[in-house]
Amino acid sequence: MVASTQGVVYGFEEIDATLPFIPLAARRVLDGVGLKLALEGWLSLSPEDRRALAAAGGLERVPATAASIVNRAVPAAAATDPVPDPDARSAPREVVEALGPERPLDDSRWRALRAIDRYALCKCRPKPSKLSRAYDEIVATPRRLARLTHLTREGAATMVDVGSKPVTFRRAVASASVRTTPEVLRALADSALPKGDVIAAARIAGILAAKRTPELIPLCHPVQTTHAAIDFVSNAPTAELRVRATVEATDRTGVEMEAMMAASVAALTVYDMIKSEDRWASIDSVRLEEKSGGKSGLLIRPGEPAAR
16 A cells, blocks of 8 residues: 655654654665765754755655755765665565564555655664554555545545544645736835735735634634744746745644645735736645644655755
8 A cells, every 4th residue: 555645754753843853764865875974964954955855855766966965064974885775576574574464564565655665664674663653654554544534434524533633733834826927026026016015915814814724624623823924935037926834733633724725815815916917817836835743744745855
């Protein structure tokens, strides 16, 4: 069964969103490019670089460009022989034996896993307790989640019961893109549009949307939101305004929908306030960028790390 999560930092690693330790995904990158990095060097990297390395480790193939990010570390990474990924064709005998009959791992299940999942299981093999938790998250959990959680067995919509889940810190980041003209972007920067301060209005609208998400999405739980922020970045060459929403809460369930709602409504507000100047403006690529908290740990949308 293919793991349903697209995450690159597992819950069993118990690493928070600041990545104070080197996650397995980043270790896979280091092995793949033949570099050894001390914790001091890892912590010298910016949070963006650490996240980029973790994201690169979640790709099916480790990109060679990831080495350029590692090389920014101080002290510098040491060169070593690259370590190839585990053979995807059959489960390693030592991993199967370490798991035992209560946690079966046949070749069919092994081949269906992602490259990062196979790497993680092999790396955890020497530590039985950690290997068991890795198996439960990587192999067993997707099977338990095969049935859609928002439907009863009869097919009726239902709100998921989260009462037994622990209260933890939750964070989600979502984005949306407003495409317009270079002239409108310049007017936005100068607060020179007829309807007034577009950015200020869109920021307030996005924050309000985050707080009112369960009123609009029927099966969402009300959550104890502790922080919501909306940021805007203009890209002149593409005439694009990128909206980025960050939502945090301390609760039993995540805030992905709150972040996506905030990004969407902020983008819609921008559109409403610029449409008199650009009737063909559009909103594209509303998507979740990352989330953290709960059993799934830190999840980051996979993508090629950008070398500076």
